[in-house]
Amino acid sequence: MRHLSEWFAGQRLADQVLPRAAYRPYPDAERRSEWEALPAELRQSVVAEGEKYLDYNWPVLTASMYMEFLHNGNRTRYDGVYHLRRRAVTSLALAECVENKGRFVKDLINGIWLISEESSWVISAHNRMFQERHPGLPDVLSQPGIDLFAAETGNLFAWLAYLLQPVLDRVNPLVCERIRSELRRRILDPYLQRDDCWWMGFRERDQRLNNWTPWCTSNCLSAFLLAEADDERRRQAVMKALHSLDRFLSMHPADGGCDEGPGYWNKAGGSLFDCLELLHAATGGKFDVYAEPLIQNIGRYIYKVHIHERYFLNFADGPHRITVEGNIVYRYGERIGDDNMMALGTSVHRMLGSEGWKNMKFLSFLRVLPALFDYRRIEEDAKPLTFRREMYMDGIQVMAARETEASDRGLYAAMKGGHNQESHNHNDVGHFVVYADGLPVLIDVGVEEYSAKTFSAQRYEIWTMQSGYHSLPAIGGRMQQDGIAFRATDAQYASEPDRTELTLDIAGAYPPEAGIASWTRTCRLIRSPQAVVELEERYAFADGAGGPFALNFMTCCQPQVDSGGGRIVLRCSESTALAMEYDAAALSPAVETIPLEDKKLRNAWGDCLYRIVLEPASLRPEGGHTIRFRQI
Secondary structure, three states: OHHHHHHHHHHHHHHHOOOHHHHOOOOOOHHHHHOOOOOOOHHHHHHHHHHHHOOOOOOOOOHHHHHHHHHOOHHHHHHHHHHHHHHHHHHHHHHHHHOOOOOOOOHHHHHHHHHOOOOOOOOOOHHHHOOOOOOOOOOOOOOOOOOHHHHHHHHHHHHHHHHHHHHHHHHHHHHHHHHHHHHHHHHHHHHHHHHOHHOOOOOOOOOOOOHHHHHHHHHHHHHHHOOOOOOHHHHHHHHHHHHHHHHHHHOOOOOOOOOOHHHHHHHHHHHHHHHHHHHHHHHHHOOOOOOOHHHHHHHHHHHHOOOEHHHHHHHHOOOOOOOHHHHHHHHHHHHHHHHHHHHHHHHHHHHHHHHHHHHOOOOOOHHHHHHOOOOHHOOOOOOOOOOOOEEEOOOOEEEEEEEEOOOOOOEEEEEEOEEEEOOOOOOOOOOEEEEEEOEEOOOOOOOOOOOOOOOOOOOHHHHHOHHHHHHOOOOOOOOOOOOEEEEEEEEEEEEEEEEEEOOOOEEHHOOOOEEOOOOOEEEEEEEOOOEEEEEEEEEEEOOOOOOOOEEEEEOOOOOOOOOOOOEEEEEOOOHHHHHHHOOOOOOEEEEEEEEEEOOOHHHOOOOOEEEEEEOOOOOOOOEEEOOOOOEE
């Protein structure tokens, strides 16, 4: 697609960015009619959330908490308090905007002051990206870098001044002066002066970018549009943001596929949409690129990977059950004219109701204000949500297929190819999942709580990242290896009314020591005459002598091995179960129970998961097998 920066310059929109005084994207607290027109149940929810923080005992952030990340890898103690402070401030500000009685102002100012006095807005886990000298603590003498949450905090401060300046000034004008001073020092000046923040995309031409680019850019851009009075600096920030987004989009597959998975779409495709909406509003609607196919496909991705209710296709670090932000899905769909995307947004909106705005993981004004002011029209939209029977995104080599067009009936199967240096990568080339009646059976485990190890050279020491804990073979005693060279080849997708399949050669994802010449894997959903998911594999060892292998299958359902052989029952509910069928003469089964100790995984799956391992009865230089899964 044409570069956004070229489009912007070619349309001479740089001179049409609204000055700060004219940029009024949402009503401030003094525009009472709009705030008082919010639905009563929504107003009550906002006020009740703010009341949680009246006379609030603000949690402390210490140097020791900050240093924990480098000392022992723990980031949760510091992060938890850090984010709680910002959630409290946002909740208090919203409650004051709704109620307008001054009841929340004292606690709000306390929160603003505490955040202003933090040594750094960069969280401890990200500090080493921007600071080489003693990275265990922030260096207050150096110009700060901007990470995800420094950018989020800058956006928070810009909105506080925009929404509530008269209210805060009546208490003491120094509050908003402090807000603007901290915002300029920590966000506005560094954004214009520094090109070395990796997420900006200016360091290396072949540098890989991910959700950080649109996420950070959306928050910095919002802060400039709301808080920067100098028109020339505003234009400079807009052009810099567009160049970063161009770098992000240049690396994006044309099919819109997000290799980070749907758990990151909120802050990848969703944050790209935030940027486009900010620029649309700041130019009075003149900046409009929603007809571009890539922009449309990035939006549509989120319903292509929707399985059922809160279940989404979760390759990489994402969880299998997520809450997408219904408002942003709806508005994105509205801009690109996609009724099904709008319907998904409405479906999520209705599922969460008037409490839905509180479920945003990062309670950002960029997302909360649209969720409040668009609440009624999304609630009343009646577009039906439909489910595709198949889809394939060739850019990321992801296939999905359903037995029926009803999300809660029949079989669902999905498979991925790709390579082992994708963003938030797991070594999972050729991995597949199976759902039955909308419930997970063969699964992608997801990821544990992030630690220092998660994004380090030791990443693949973590079991959830290893191919052995995906539904993949171990070949010659070897698991897959990380790196862009380790990838699937010869991808072939085929779809007919009665079947959909993806075939890959995954041999290239394994190191040479595995001794494999080819390993062709086909995941196939057959719809009729009887629905079944087939995993068909054909292999050849390089030396012609044959070698050992083990077929791994990850499941959340306790396996029951049939005493007669050749069948394992996987029951996922009282009414739904799958039979896993294999050749008992050629393959012998074992079942391993994997206790879960990590809090995040336990919340997702319960106390344990299971790994089914099938091993060959004899070793051959070449051969094959077919495993079938059918509902019983």
